[in-house]
Amino acid sequence: MSATLAAEAAPIAQAAGPHVAPLMGAVEELLGEIAAGTAPQLAPHGAATIAAGGKRLRPLLVLVAAGAPEPGRDTASLVRAAAAVELVHSATLVHDDVLDDAPMRRGAPTVYASAGRAMATCAGDQLFARAFSLLVQTGRPDEIRALSDAGSGLARGELLQRADAWDATVTLDRYLLRCELKTARLFEAACALGVMESGRADADPTVLGSFGRRIGLAFQLLDDVLDVSGPVERTGKHRGTDLLDGTVTLPFIVARERDPQLAALDPRTITTPQQAEEVCDAIAATGALDAAREQALELVAGARRDIPADLPEAQRRALDLVATGVVARYA
Amino acid sequence: MSATLAAEAAPIAQAAGPHVAPLMGAVEELLGEIAAGTAPQLAPHGAATIAAGGKRLRPLLVLVAAGAPEPGRDTASLVRAAAAVELVHSATLVHDDVLDDAPMRRGAPTVYASAGRAMATCAGDQLFARAFSLLVQTGRPDEIRALSDAGSGLARGELLQRADAWDATVTLDRYLLRCELKTARLFEAACALGVMESGRADADPTVLGSFGRRIGLAFQLLDDVLDVSGPVERTGKHRGTDLLDGTVTLPFIVARERDPQLAALDPRTITTPQQAEEVCDAIAATGALDAAREQALELVAGARRDIPADLPEAQRRALDLVATGVVARYA
Numbered sequence: 001m002s003a004t005l006a007a008e009a010a011p012i013a014q015a016a017g018p019h020v021a022p023l024m025g026a027v028e029e030l031l032g033e034i035a036a037g038t039a040p041q042l043a044p045h046g047a048a049t050i051a052a053g054g055k056r057l058r059p060l061l062v063l064v065a066a067g068a069p070e071p072g073r074d075t076a077s078l079v080r081a082a083a084a085v086e087l088v089h090s091a092t093l094v095h096d097d098v099l100d101d102a103p104m105r106r107g108a109p110t111v112y113a114s115a116g117r118a119m120a121t122c123a124g125d126q127l128f129a130r131a132f133s134l135l136v137q138t139g140r141p142d143e144i145r146a147l148s149d150a151g152s153g154l155a156r157g158e159l160l161q162r163a164d165a166w167d168a169t170v171t172l173d174r175y176l177l178r179c180e181l182k183t184a185r186l187f188e189a190a191c192a193l194g195v196m197e198s199g200r201a202d203a204d205p206t207v208l209g210s211f212g213r214r215i216g217l218a219f220q221l222l223d224d225v226l227d228v229s230g231p232v233e234r235t236g237k238h239r240g241t242d243l244l245d246g247t248v249t250l251p252f253i254v255a256r257e258r259d260p261q262l263a264a265l266d267p268r269t270i271t272t273p274q275q276a277e278e279v280c281d282a283i284a285a286t287g288a289l290d291a292a293r294e295q296a297l298e299l300v301a302g303a304r305r306d307i308p309a310d311l312p313e314a315q316r317r318a319l320d321l322v323a324t325g326v327v328a329r330y331a
Numbered sequence: 332m333s334a335t336l337a338a339e340a341a342p343i344a345q346a347a348g349p350h351v352a353p354l355m356g357a358v359e360e361l362l363g364e365i366a367a368g369t370a371p372q373l374a375p376h377g378a379a380t381i382a383a384g385g386k387r388l389r390p391l392l393v394l395v396a397a398g399a400p401e402p403g404r405d406t407a408s409l410v411r412a413a414a415a416v417e418l419v420h421s422a423t424l425v426h427d428d429v430l431d432d433a434p435m436r437r438g439a440p441t442v443y444a445s446a447g448r449a450m451a452t453c454a455g456d457q458l459f460a461r462a463f464s465l466l467v468q469t470g471r472p473d474e475i476r477a478l479s480d481a482g483s484g485l486a487r488g489e490l491l492q493r494a495d496a497w498d499a500t501v502t503l504d505r506y507l508l509r510c511e512l513k514t515a516r517l518f519e520a521a522c523a524l525g526v527m528e529s530g531r532a533d534a535d536p537t538v539l540g541s542f543g544r545r546i547g548l549a550f551q552l553l554d555d556v557l558d559v560s561g562p563v564e565r566t567g568k569h570r571g572t573d574l575l576d577g578t579v580t581l582p583f584i585v586a587r588e589r590d591p592q593l594a595a596l597d598p599r600t601i602t603t604p605q606q607a608e609e610v611c612d613a614i615a616a617t618g619a620l621d622a623a624r625e626q627a628l629e630l631v632a633g634a635r636r637d638i639p640a641d642l643p644e645a646q647r648r649a650l651d652l653v654a655t656g657v658v659a660r661y662a
Binding site: 091092095098099116117118119121122123124125126128129130132133136137140141144145147148149151152154155156158159162163 | 422423426429430447448449450452453454455456457459460461463464467468471472475476478479480482483485486487489490493494
């Protein structure tokens with residue numbers, strides 16, 4: 001097992017088979033090279049933010065969706081596809097940190113904090129462009145389409161979220177669309193890319209794509225639940241940061257139907273972490289967190305049903321572990 | 332002649348042949364659709380900044396480099412390629428305006444000014460992603476590679492420029508590298524894309540690519556000369572804005588070798604438009620502007636020599652007009 005494998009990824013990689021850990025190592029190496037070559041001007045902290053850390057869930061999904069490569073098959077383009085997906089994700093994080101004035105991410109200073117707004121904006125742009133430079137080396141237009149559509153969706157989701165900021169009346173449909181764009185599409189693309197890279201001409205990328213989409217949606221829903229439920233030791237931030245940022249998510253949307261006081265709340269009046277915690281408590285008191293978790297669990301159950309029965313046993317088990325892992329985030 | 336054709340583009344389109352104006356009209360229509368669909372949340376001013384205005388020199392280069400399409404040939408993918416190049420350019424402008432706190436561009440409020448920093452950053456990201464979504468419809472990996480390499484270069488060039496800010500000792504080589512990345516690569520890609528879209532299997536994209544690269548370099552050099560020389564009526568901004576932003580360009584690099592007072596100047600001490608004008612006068616007094624223009628003219632002459640003799644007469648004339656147009660910017 002490669003030393004670079006994130007703790008959460010290790011059991012999935014192990015279940016998928018002995019081919020995954022070395023491939024993840026190769027992805028990590030490629031990301032490191034790109035981070036170093038992309039922005040030699042950035043402070044070491046900045047490059048580290050791009051290169052290291054994170055659960056690497058998206059590239060792992062690419063590898064697991066691809067299945068074990070046939071003996072002798074060149075895996076270079078599979079590794080590039082996995083790295084390209086992570087680069088798009090990293091580019092988004094770097095830009096998000098700029099927009100959120102975020103000093104830290106994953107325990108390290110953000111590119112924004114260490115190199116400034118301008119450098120971080122450029123660095124994000126460059127990571128995004130590099131993702132396509134990398135992927136195009138495989139020469140498969142359907143892969144590039146999958147990633148560019150996901151990238152376009154990510155930006156649109158981010159845009160919608162900013163447009164919806166401080167709007168306590170945002171609809172459930174609108175919220176789900178944002179989750180779809182911000183998170184689910186890239187998970188979907190990761191799985192589809194894996195299938196496309198598998199070399200199995202008969203495999204339909206949309207089947208595991210749907211698996212990825214549901215997992216991504218569940219992932220985002222549970223992330224939004226965690227922001228309200230805590231505990232702080234799990235999330236590394238105080239409860240209610242989304243509310244403080246003006247981002248209205250599923251727990252609040254469910255809770256406002258159950259508690260007239262919450263329905264009447266103007267998010268702009270929440271200005272201190274203490275107030276945010278109190279609103280989190282009020283949301284939890286309505287049972288909205290359980291309802292939101294339930295919705296996420298249904299998505300995960302649907303994703304499980306998406307796993308084709310004719311896949312090799314190890315691959316099915318690894319995909320199932322990905323689904324379990326998403327649920328386990330709130331256990 | 333289409334009403335949407337920019338004044339500077341009209342003579343080039345006319346020389347290239349009657350096919351160009353309707354194709355440019357189609358490019359404009361596609362850009363309009365994308366601008367409208369990309370960011371419905373943006374204020375009309377913002378959408379207008381993306382959709383309208385500009386010289387459209389880059390998409391025009393794509394069309395002129397492609398030459399007249401054979402009768403009956405589908406031009407949809409050529410139009411998409413031309414629009415994709417302009418989208419990458421637009422994405423860069425939208426982000427540049429964020430980083431420069433720019434209120435206006437081309438006489439209209441910037442996306443940044445009308446919709447804010449967050450929306451403009453997301454909008455730029457989305458335009459960039461849409462460029463690849465669009466181009467991938469042609470299904471040619473070499474085209475996607477050309478555009479993603481250019482996009483990556485643009486971001487790196489922007490990054491280098493920010494890293495070099497306020498550095499009066501920046502070398503000529505470094506300055507030329509920045510011009511190469513920031514401007515020349517996208518001009519090069521525009522020409523290469525046109526050739527790839529021409530359907531002429533024997534045509535080598537690197538030949539007109541080299542033409543585009545030299546034209547792009549000359550374009551940037553002359554732009555930097557104009558910033559020092561003015562006049563204000565031509566540029567729409569006071570002289571020396573680059574210096575006020577801390578951007579050291581060719582005129583200063585040449586002049587500091589000729590005037591010890593300029594060599595000793597710390598750009599940070601230039602804080603008012605009046606001071607900037609005085610430095611511009613000092614630069615002009617050394618003859619540096621003529622030297623910089625001379626260097627640009629040599630590049631244009633080299634670009635002219637790049638035009639293959641075996642191209643149709645109309646296409647050669649149009650390419651020559653592009654080269655002339657770049658020189659005419661300072662005449």
